[in-house]
Amino acid sequence: MRARLVVEDAIFQWELYHPGERMTYTRLAQEANIPLSTLNRMRRQVKRINLKKLDALAQVLDYEPADMLEFKD
Structure with missing residues (x-):
């Protein structure tokens, strides 16, 4: 399962x-x-996520980790 x-x-x-602020992927990673x-890489389908x-x-x-995962066979 991926x-x-x-x-x-x-x-x-x-x-x-956070009105007036933007969260970009670059900012999120930083x-x-x-x-x-x-x-x-984590946003693509991978076999395991750290x-x-x-x-x-x-x-x-400020989000639940499980809510950010999508599983596929």
């Missing part, structure tokens, strides 16, 4: 609670302290 990181909803929600290339990195992204966006 997983894919879906952050668009989390980013949208974050931007609602604030979560992960390389942008890793974030992009849970520490997923948790870091969830903390930045």
Whole structure:
């Protein structure tokens, strides 16, 4: 089973609670302290996702990690 990181909803929600601010993928990667290339790789279908990195992204966006994952066979 492959997983894919879906952050668009989390980013949208974050931007609602932070009017006038934008959360780009570059900013998200910087604030979560992960390389942008890793974030992009996590957004495609991968066999495994580093849970520490997923948790870091969830903390930045104030979102549940499980809500940012989509699973496919």
